[in-house]
Amino acid sequence: MTITIVLVIIVVLLLGVVLWAVGVYNGLIKLRNLVQEAWRQIDVELTRRHDLIGNLVETVKGYAAHERGTLEDVVKARSAAMAPGQSPAQQAESENMLSQALGRLLAIVEAYPDLKANENFMALQTELTSTEDRIASARRYYNATVRDLNTKVETVPSNIIAGVFNIERAEYFEAVGEQREAPRVDFGQRDAVIPPPSSYTAGPGATPASPEGPGTTPAPPASPAPPAPPA
Numbered sequence: 001m002t003i004t005i006v007l008v009i010i011v012v013l014l015l016g017v018v019l020w021a022v023g024v025y026n027g028l029i030k031l032r033n034l035v036q037e038a039w040r041q042i043d044v045e046l047t048r049r050h051d052l053i054g055n056l057v058e059t060v061k062g063y064a065a066h067e068r069g070t071l072e073d074v075v076k077a078r079s080a081a082m083a084p085g086q087s088p089a090q091q092a093e094s095e096n097m098l099s100q101a102l103g104r105l106l107a108i109v110e111a112y113p114d115l116k117a118n119e120n121f122m123a124l125q126t127e128l129t130s131t132e133d134r135i136a137s138a139r140r141y142y143n144a145t146v147r148d149l150n151t152k153v154e155t156v157p158s159n160i161i162a163g164v165f166n167i168e169r170a171e172y173f174e175a176v177g178e179q180r181e182a183p184r185v186d187f188g189q190r191d192a193v194i195p196p197p198s199s200y201t202a203g204p205g206a207t208p209a210s211p212e213g214p215g216t217t218p219a220p221p222a223s224p225a226p227p228a229p230p231a
Contacts, residue, residue: 024152024161031149035170038142039088042173045135046095050082052128053102059124060105063115070105077101088171139173146170 057074060067078101081094109115116122150169153162162168 021161024158025165028149028152028158028162028165028167031145031152032167032170034145035142035149038138038145039173042135042138042142045131045138046081046091049128049131049135050078052124052131053078053098056102056121056124056128057105059118059121060109060115063112063118064108067105067108070101070108073101074098074105088173092173143172143174146172 053074057071057078061071064071077094077098081091081098083094086094109121152158153167153169
């Protein structure tokens with residue numbers, strides 16, 4: 001009787017372990033599928049971005065064909081970004097190079113008012129901006145699912161099941177290079193000293209501003225002339 005009870009307990013424990021392992025495995029597979037689905041969404045938006053940049057290059061070429069070097073840089077960077085089989089880290093690097101080349105192209109556009117006013121060019125810019133926003137949103141979702149998967153793969157005890165079934169960490173799709181830098185707004189007056197407005201009234205005890213400019217000490221008032229001696 002005692003042996004039977006022990007066997008029953010062992011069977012129940014083994015069954016509990018198996019059920020736990022199945023649950024952990026299914027959770028890992030679900031997270032991995034979510035990561036793959038999120039990456040496919042990024043890929044769709046990146047394909048749209050590449051198409052729009054191609055159309056943008058053709059539009060610019062009609063107005064600034066002699067800017068051959070810059071146009072070729074964009075075309076080469078676009079081809080590299082469209083190469084299949086890249087990992088998320090490699091794709092991020094390729095997209096960064098394409099963004100840099102595109103930035104140089106758009107800087108050139110400033111010298112062509114007719115191109116800037118072209119309806120097709122403006123529509124492409126609008127579509128490209130919208131696509132960039134969707135890529136950013138898809139990247140945030142993808143990175144969130146990658147974080148959840150990697151947490152399960154790396155923490156105990158789910159890492160045991162991940163190791164047994166060869167479920168590995170996923171790569172983040174992160175901005176690199178210039179995409180990490182916040183934009184700077186500078187109108188060429190970053191180091192300029194701006195005087196107070198003319199309506200400014202200094203408080204009690206404040207030193208009045210000098211007409212020679214800020215940071216200078218005002219000249220003392222002139223002393224009255226001595227009276228003339230009697231004749």
